[in-house]
Amino acid sequence: MRDFHFPGRSPVLATNGMCATSHPLAAATAIDILKRGGNAMDAAIAGAVLLGICEPQMTGIGGDCFVLWSMPGETKVHALNGSGRAPAGLDAAMLRDAGHDTVPLGSPHAVTIPGAVDAFCTLSERVGKLGLDTLLAPTIHYAEAGVPVAPRVASDWIPCATAxxxxxxxxxxxxxxxxxxxxxxxxxxxxxxxxxxxxxxxDAFYTGEVAEDMITTLTALGGAHTAQDFANAACTDTTPVAGAYKDIEVVEHPPNGQGAVALLLLNILKHFDIASMDPFGAQRAHIEAEAAKLAYDARNRFLADADHMTRIDHLLSEDTAAKLAALINPKRAMANATHLSEAVHKDTIYITVVDGDGMIVSLIYSIFHGFGSGIASDKFGILFQNRGAGFSLTQGHPNELKGGKRPMHTIIPGIIRSNGKPVMPFGVMGGQYQPTGHARFVTNQTDFGMDPQAAIDAPRCFSDRGVLQVERGYSEAVRQELADMGHTVEIPDSALGGAQAIKVHDTGVLEGASDPRKDGCALGY
Known part of the structure; x- marks a missing residue:
């Protein structure tokens, strides 16, 4: 229990339904959908689409999504890949020949075919109850009437607007x-x-006038996008990956997302007595940073579209984790792993909903960088993601840009299972921070006994491109100790990530938690 003498957030408790996300209007919309007879999938879709208006720098219908969910009374976790593919007529050789080492962020070559709309339509028809007209009505209303810009959104808008x-x-x-x-x-x-x-x-999005508007805009800028690319867009059913940490199992979306990296990181951390360390001390921060360097190095070498990736078993192997853990010096920082040539980002939205029947949804939805590619279709103003910047241009790399291929994605939804039962959907926004964020959220609970809200509130650090970013929640003494270990320590300009979670108790009580680093909240009824 938190100390009520200090500012903080209490867990939100309810029994009929719960939503946790990064903007209160989206959370309220999700709860309203539940009250109107919708299920958790209906609520998650309605809230997610609205977040494209509430947080337009983070997401929108020109973007991608990944979804995990479990049906009432089931132990199985389902997964849907709603990420788009590169245009069929584009490949890495074309950009290399043009003198590029990486995919230009603000170019049409960075624009993959948006996948989220197809995913939302598919899930609404297959899993939902109320129908798209009901689910999209709140966003249609707010898109026309307008939304007051929230404080964190306003802060993020300033640097992102340059795109x-x-x-x-x-x-x-x-x-x-x-x-x-x-x-x-x-x-x-x-x-x-x-x-x-x-x-x-x-079809109203991927064919006809709307698709023509998107294609005309992109091809006028030199894009290789065709009507066939848009018409062929299709989400994909897939199988989650999972790994144990102490007495729980963490379920992640498989590649092309980086859920496997979170599992590798947790497997490395198993080799250290994390629970004996000060949760906010230098030793834990150091071990986590070193483990992340190694896990991310493996990601940079192997992670790609699942159809082009051959080393998933290597990433998930306990033997791989043991060998990497043995490389960590508990008292000294190693050199940072070679960073991605592919672009990384910190912008996305995450929403989770649990309904009264026990359906669990964990959904993440993004346009990659702040305002994505910065390109919007001329007639309808659809802002395009720049997920194609997640490709490598290195010849022969598993993640090399090729037509019809999906790029490596940073976004990952998660679900925790206990005794085989799905009990906690969760997500941690923040670009490539996300695997570290997943691992820290899990270890905060398993090793230090924090409840979900406390696990989210706790200070964060992240080793990124040779710099250990340490939030202000750490003491100066800890920062100095980390520097003495060889880390280059900085306080990040903005807080690291933003998390949301819902815990399903055996009593049926739903416990929602939402990150104070964002504008949102958990709401239940």
Whole structure:
């Protein structure tokens, strides 16, 4: 239990349904959908799509998603890959010949075919109860009426707005300027797109006038996108990956997301007595940082589209983890792993919902960088992700850019199982921080007995490109001790990540937790 003398958040408790996400309007919308007879999938879709208006720098219908869920009374976790593919006519050799070492962030070559809309339509039809017209109605309303810009969103908008180009500046600025907290952001052209999807389903987005608008915009800038690329867009059922940590099992979405990296990191941490360490001390921070360097180095070498990846068993192997753990010096920092040439980011949204029948949904949805590619379709203002910047241009790399291939993704939803039963959907936003965030969230609970909210509130650190980013929640003494171990220590400009979680108790009580680093909340009824 937290000390009520200090600022903080209490867990949110309810029995009929719960949502935790990064904006209160989305959480309230999800709860309203549950009250109207929808299930957890209905609620998660409705809330996620609305987040594209509440947090447009983070996500939108021009982006991708990954989803994990379990049905009431089942132990199985289902997975859907809603990430898009590179245009068929694009490959790495073309960009290498043009003199590029990496995929340019703000170019049409970074724009993969958006996958989220197909995923949402598929899940609504297959798993949901209420229908797309009901689920999209709240976003249509708020896109037209407008949403007051929340404080964290306003803060993120400032550095992200530099990516906006062309007509995107008209759509994603307010009166030509970055909006301040409390100013109203509207996206009426997106409301029209959603109205068409509500009526005609995924074909209203991937064919016809909307698709033509997207293709015309991209090809005018030199993109290789075709009508066939959009018409062929399709989400994919897949099988989750999982690993044990102490008495729980962590279930992750498989590649092309980096869930396997979170499991590798946890497997490395098993070789250290984390529970004996000060949870906010230098020793734990050091071991976690060193383990992350090794896990991320493996990611950079092997992670790719599942159809092009041959080393998933290597990443998940206990033997691999043991060999990597043996490389860690408990008293001295190693050199940082060679960082990705592919671009990494810190922007996404995550939403989790549990309904009264016990359905669990863990959904993550992103346009990659802040405002994605910065390119928006001219007529409807659909902002394109730049997930293609996650590809490698290195010839022969498993993640090399090829037409029809999915890039390595940073976003990962998670679910914890206990005694074989799904009991906690969770996610930690924050780009490549996410595997470290998953591991820390898990170990905060298993090794230090924190409840989900305390595990989320706790200070974070992250070794990234030769710098150990240490949040202000750590003491100066800890920062100095880490520096003495050989780490280059900095306080990050913005807080690391943003987490959401719901714990399902055996009594049926739902316990929601939401990160104070974001504007959102957990809501239940």
């Amino acid at each position: 906006l180009q062309g007509s995107a500046r008209d759509t994603y600025m307010v009166n030509g300027k970055v909006p301040k907290t409390g100013e109203i952001f509207r996206a009426p052209k997106q409301a029209e797109v959603l109205r068409r999807i509500a009526k005609d389903g995924r």
